[in-house]
Amino acid sequence: MPITVTWHDEQERILLEIFEGEWGLDDYMQMVDTAASLLSQKDHEVDIVVDFSNSKVVPREIVTGARYAEKRVPHNQGTVIFVNAGALISTYVGISKRLGFKASSRLENASSMDEAIQKLNKLK
Template identity: 35%
Template sequence: MPVSVDWANPEKTIVMQRIDGQWSMAEFYDVVQKSAQLLATVDHPVDIIVDLSTTNFVPQGVISGANKTESTVPPNQRLVIFVGAKMMHKLLLSLGKRLAPRAATHQHFVETMEEANGLIEHFRAEQA
């Protein structure tokens, strides 16, 4: 399966989305919906890590998907951290930031999972 989503920790403060190989917009929408469902089960802020490190693919229609993504952003979504995004992903996600500002307000790019977790820890420390 090229996509998956689940809690990354027992505290339910981080959701891990993995996107691998070739994937479709339908699969991406499933990830967005499942993430929203997970976030709806808690009342505290949740950060999302999107692991793109094992895909070079971008499906057709990804830009038009920004509106659908924007309409499903839960109020407790906080950081969205993309791990291993290629330049093509970064360009499209930056454009998506204009089309779906709520979905990408706190969008960040890092190269490793360690950097993603460090960014979350740093952000939480600043918020405390």
């Protein structure tokens, strides 16, 4: 699968979504469902780090995917940090914020996994 979802820490407070190579809308929607299911099993807030370091291609249907994800944001989703998101994803983040998507209210960008974790630590 071109998108992997896994826990970053033993306390299961940070979820990693790792995008590799080419991925499509179906892959994205499956990842959204998997992440929502994992978060729904937790009583505490869960932050998400989305790593695009090994994926440079974004499908054309990304807006459809964003709408799909918007309808499935778990109540305990915390900050979401995009790592090496690239211009298209960064543009999408800006548009999502202007449209008032609840999923975009706590979005950040980082240039590395270390920077993402440091940002999360500063926010806590």
